[in-house]
Amino acid sequence: MKPMHSGNYDAGKIMGPIWDQFSPVKVRKDHHEFLFKILKTFPPNIKIFDSCLGSGLDAIPLAKRGYTIIGNEFDENYRKTAKNKINEEKVKIELINYNWLNLNQYHTKTLFDVVLCVGNSICYIFGKEAQQKVIRNFHRLLKKDGILIIDERNFQFMLDRQKEILGDKEKFVSTHSGLNKHFLYGGEKYYPYPVKIEENLVIMGLWETGKTKPLSHFYFYAFKRNELRKLLDEVFGSENVKQYSDYQEKFNQEAGFYQYVCKKS
């Protein structure tokens, strides 16, 4: 099983250093409020496993709030950016470096209260078997009553409007909620817009404002409606999975992103 689509291997070299500008803190405001609200339902001294640290955009604010964080980052480029920021901000985050497919080899002394897999990251994993394995590996790291917080872009929205979206970049970059309501990604300088939308594959361009070609690409497994939900239900039990649409606890088929909070019973 491959850890990610080969198209993503070199992307980190470009993305790692500019990640904070592609996902600026102000664009993450709702995302952070959502995380903080959910974490408030736990005692203050909980242990969190951030499965994909990126540049530390979530882990650093959480460490500042006093949570104990283990930060996993598989890509050396993101890891380098995260390390520098962790040092600059003088927070304590233990760093590890696992491919999610091998997380069953990670032995922790105590299990986690929370596992995070956010920022549209599970979509890096292609194929049902590999996706099931990764979700099981996250589940294994949790204590009883611990939660996995995981999200995905609303790819079904893109699959349903493939021609419209690919045919009118300006309209969709500036206006459409399902594609770009500026949750999570899209800063002043860099923004996402797809160059290919097809069955199970969306190639998202990372664009720089004013440039005619994308700087780099992300290759995403485009989950269909309910596809990820079903995988989560299989591992956690459907009664233990709550779905949110752009951080609201309801289903909205035009949402930009879906979030899931999955409790280990």
Ligand SMILES: C[S@@+](CC[C@H](N)C(=O)[O-])C[C@H]1O[C@@H](n2cnc3c(N)ncnc32)[C@H](O)[C@@H]1O
């Ligand atoms: C879109 S970035 C998101 C990073 C961060 N969570 C955020 O929200 O900014 C995707 C992340 O998924 C991680 N990733 C993708 N495939 C992985 C795998 N097989 N094992 C471990 N990490 C993986 C990458 O290393 C990267 O950190």
